[in-house]
Amino acid sequence: MPWWQNIPFLSLLLCLLSAAVCFVLPSRASRIWSRSVLGLCAAGAALLLFFLLRENAGPFTYMMGHFPAPWGNEIRCGVLEALLAALFPLIMLCALVSGSPWLSGAARGVSSGRESACDALCMLLSAALLAQIYSNDLFTCYVFVEIMTLTACALIVFRGTGKALAAAMRYMVMNLVGSGLFLLGVALLYDLTGHLLMEYLHTSIRALVLSGRHQRSLTLILALITSGLGIKSALFPFHSWVPDAYSSGVPSSNAIVSSLVSKGYILLLMKIYARVFGWDAVLASRVDLVLLLFAMAGMIFGSLAAIRTRDFLRMTAWSSVAQIGYIYLGIGLGAGAGYQAALFHLIVHAFSKALLFLAGGHLQAAAGGAGDLESLSGAARRKPWAGGCWTLAACALTGLPFTGGLVSKLLLGQEALRHSLPVAAAVLAVLALSTLLNVLYFLRTAMILWSPEKSPAPAAAPPMGSPPVTPAPRFPLSAPALGLLALGILLTFLLASPLLEALETGLIQF
Amino acid sequence: MDLQALLDNRVEAAAIVLFGIGLTTLLLNRNLIRKIIGFSFMDSAVFLFLASEGYIEGRTAPVQNILSARPAGAFVSPIPAGLVLTGIVVSVSVTALMLALTVRLYRHYHTLNLDEILHLARREEE
Numbered sequence: 001m002p003w004w005q006n007i008p009f010l011s012l013l014l015c016l017l018s019a020a021v022c023f024v025l026p027s028r029a030s031r032i033w034s035r036s037v038l039g040l041c042a043a044g045a046a047l048l049l050f051f052l053l054r055e056n057a058g059p060f061t062y063m064m065g066h067f068p069a070p071w072g073n074e075i076r077c078g079v080l081e082a083l084l085a086a087l088f089p090l091i092m093l094c095a096l097v098s099g100s101p102w103l104s105g106a107a108r109g110v111s112s113g114r115e116s117a118c119d120a121l122c123m124l125l126s127a128a129l130l131a132q133i134y135s136n137d138l139f140t141c142y143v144f145v146e147i148m149t150l151t152a153c154a155l156i157v158f159r160g161t162g163k164a165l166a167a168a169m170r171y172m173v174m175n176l177v178g179s180g181l182f183l184l185g186v187a188l189l190y191d192l193t194g195h196l197l198m199e200y201l202h203t204s205i206r207a208l209v210l211s212g213r214h215q216r217s218l219t220l221i222l223a224l225i226t227s228g229l230g231i232k233s234a235l236f237p238f239h240s241w242v243p244d245a246y247s248s249g250v251p252s253s254n255a256i257v258s259s260l261v262s263k264g265y266i267l268l269l270m271k272i273y274a275r276v277f278g279w280d281a282v283l284a285s286r287v288d289l290v291l292l293l294f295a296m297a298g299m300i301f302g303s304l305a306a307i308r309t310r311d312f313l314r315m316t317a318w319s320s321v322a323q324i325g326y327i328y329l330g331i332g333l334g335a336g337a338g339y340q341a342a343l344f345h346l347i348v349h350a351f352s353k354a355l356l357f358l359a360g361g362h363l364q365a366a367a368g369g370a371g372d373l374e375s376l377s378g379a380a381r382r383k384p385w386a387g388g389c390w391t392l393a394a395c396a397l398t399g400l401p402f403t404g405g406l407v408s409k410l411l412l413g414q415e416a417l418r419h420s421l422p423v424a425a426a427v428l429a430v431l432a433l434s435t436l437l438n439v440l441y442f443l444r445t446a447m448i449l450w451s452p453e454k455s456p457a458p459a460a461a462p463p464m465g466s467p468p469v470t471p472a473p474r475f476p477l478s479a480p481a482l483g484l485l486a487l488g489i490l491l492t493f494l495l496a497s498p499l500l501e502a503l504e505t506g507l508i509q510f
Numbered sequence: 511m512d513l514q515a516l517l518d519n520r521v522e523a524a525a526i527v528l529f530g531i532g533l534t535t536l537l538l539n540r541n542l543i544r545k546i547i548g549f550s551f552m553d554s555a556v557f558l559f560l561a562s563e564g565y566i567e568g569r570t571a572p573v574q575n576i577l578s579a580r581p582a583g584a585f586v587s588p589i590p591a592g593l594v595l596t597g598i599v600v601s602v603s604v605t606a607l608m609l610a611l612t613v614r615l616y617r618h619y620h621t622l623n624l625d626e627i628l629h630l631a632r633r634e635e636e
Contacts, residue, residue, distance in 0.1 A: 139593055141598070143596060146600045146603075146604065150603065150604065156616075157611065160514075162619065162630070162634055163634060163635055165611060165615050165618060166628055166630075167613050168611055169542070169615060169624065169627070170628070171603075172608060172611065173536060173537070173545060173624075176536060176549050176608075177533060177536060180529070180553065183553070184529060184556055184559075186561055187556050187593075190563075190590075190593070191560075191563045
């Protein structure tokens, strides 16, 4: 076995151990430690990707412990897994570096003393994400799904305000329903096949489908797993917890929760479709049509709700519902090119949503911490770099040229044309309408952000009646981190064809 | 015929009924403590299901005795029990987190009714 095949296991182990280490380290040390571990994980996965592409070898499996295949636990890694395992820790690193004064409480003039706890949570979350990416065992996936839910809940409640507590409770209730359904699905699947490793599950399910037995049970299991993970990743009718949960933390935690956590669940669902059931079984049960309908409804309703709200953060959160709809649209359009479009948009959305929340946090800080849109007027002129980053991310989510969003929309449209006429027409119409709605609210917000200030306040005097001014916190490495995310958005456009090629190879190996 | 199938699978059927009770309590009950109890019901139902599926009548726990070695066929598979144990650990940590959240919410809003809490939180915001 070549040495680089140890990277997935080692990065998982490193993240899990660091979670324990960060809890006991003082805040400064834990900050440096967690950032370095995330960087190391991203670099390791990039190295893995390089070797996988250079050797042109297929995916490899890695036995955990000393139990061979049908019983033991496995890691399985191909090009796609390595690519995502490089990008997710990178985005988390950017979110942490860009917002550390918020996390340490320095931005509010207090030292929360909870920074090392937050670092530990982020390490645990990245371990869960990596496990979601790499694991080949369904029950291991379940355990890490729960770990991800718990850490995300702790990040949502990070500020400790009443609003955050209520949002976290709502989040937990919905997510526990989701995990319950998913767990029941996994238990039924295990009962039916006697396996937990995905390859063996696939063989058993193929045999069941061919023999025509247990068709209803298989459909039920598929429905349970789809709705469970759909609830957890905020698919349209199950999105009620999203606007509060994605808008009640500090900007860094909002960015991490909204851009990364739901992606882990979506990836797991795609993995189950592709590797456990096989796309034919999914097609036979018509789940793809349900996903398509929910996705299209989500694309419209998410954008409409974003237009209606006057709250800056809630608008950003509502746009997530619409964007998750795009990803599910790709999944609903089918294996192969549809999956490719879904994964491409998953990457674009992970970059741009993180950037939107982080840059939005800086803009809000520039406007004195106010939450509604009107009071943000002119904020982008005070912090042009944050305003520029925000606008770029908004362009990416709208699908304007020079951003990856355009590519994913083109891919989705192209894939829709391969379907029957009614489906193609519906998808194209919804894509056009949703783009129009996106333009509406992002353009409106951008115009407010960049509008000239009404009264050129002399030397930015604080408004009357504001609390005593604490010295503005310094964000030492914020601009480079935001720049890196912005670069990611641009690169998904400029390097679209190699990225798509890698996704294609990855999907063949998936 | 169908009744016989139901009788044969009575434990599994009971588990599914319990799962339904737990799920509806978790979703629809407004009281936070009852929601948590519903969650416990739901998870325990899945564990009951797994445990009943993992047990085969006439076989024993997979512990090999050196004095009287038995063939592998005499044991049940240890994996379902392992899954249940792992699941219980997960369930306990989730319950702990939910209870901690409930305590914080009660201290803040002096009520356990989630609707009232959400209402108060919204008013607090304005």
